[in-house]
Amino acid sequence: AQSVTQLGSHVSVSEGALVLLRCNYSSSVPPYLFWYVQYPNQGLQLLLKYTSAATLVKGINGFEAEFKKSETSFHLTKPSAHMSDAAEYFCAVSARYNTDKLIFGTGTRLQVFP
Amino acid sequence: EAGVAQSPRYKIIEKRQSVAFWCNPISGHATLYWYQQILGQGPKLLIQFQNNGVVDDSQLPKDRFSAERLKGVDSTLKIQPAKLEDSAVYLCASSLGVTGTSNQPQHFGDGTRLSIL
Helix, strand or coil: CCEEEEECCEEEEECCCCEEEEEEEECCCCEEEEEEEECCCCCEEEEEEECCCCCEEECHHHCEEEEEHHHCEEEEEECCCCHHHCEEEEEEEEECCCCCCCEECCCEEEEEEC | CCCCEEECCEEEECCCCCEEEEEECCCCCCEEEEEEECCCCCCEEEEEEECCEEEECCCCCCCCEEEEEHHHCCEEEEECCCCHHHCEEEEEEEECCCCCCCCCCCEECCCEEEEEC
């Protein structure tokens, strides 16, 4: 079975500061891992995905995430926050080769202060 | 390309009434998903279709929820009768891949926000 834990339901940073959103996963089989962003009153938009190629994955809007098997983590980072990054971020896992059912975490709301 | 279209955007009903949501996926996408997103939680899969067949409906409350995907394109999700705990955003998503190719990204619509009074 797969599960995802996102540490911190709210994260606040200043504009220009480092963004770090934490995600730990549990999976009985090699996983695919995803980060999605949700702006108010909108659906989810894919930021990036890990599918077993490079462990450091680059996504849209300057975000990247690193897959660390030893730590079962897939944390999302961005070197310099922008006001437009304020949104809800969801980490998700699916089981490779078996199903494309996504299991989502509970989300982290990112606030960016000027 | 046009994205996933959902309607209505908002719906308010009283408990025990019925409601239906509509979804038009991205053209050519074989797989369609319905998710329920309760306030403060991540989306939870309700049902997954591949073309017009059901792949996974293990978390669909079948005593009150039903869904269909006619001709493998559009889909409707119905709730009858609605309960207070059904207040949520209902998201539709579609993907190009068939089941088992889970590296294909899912594309989401903007959702329908349902409020039960």
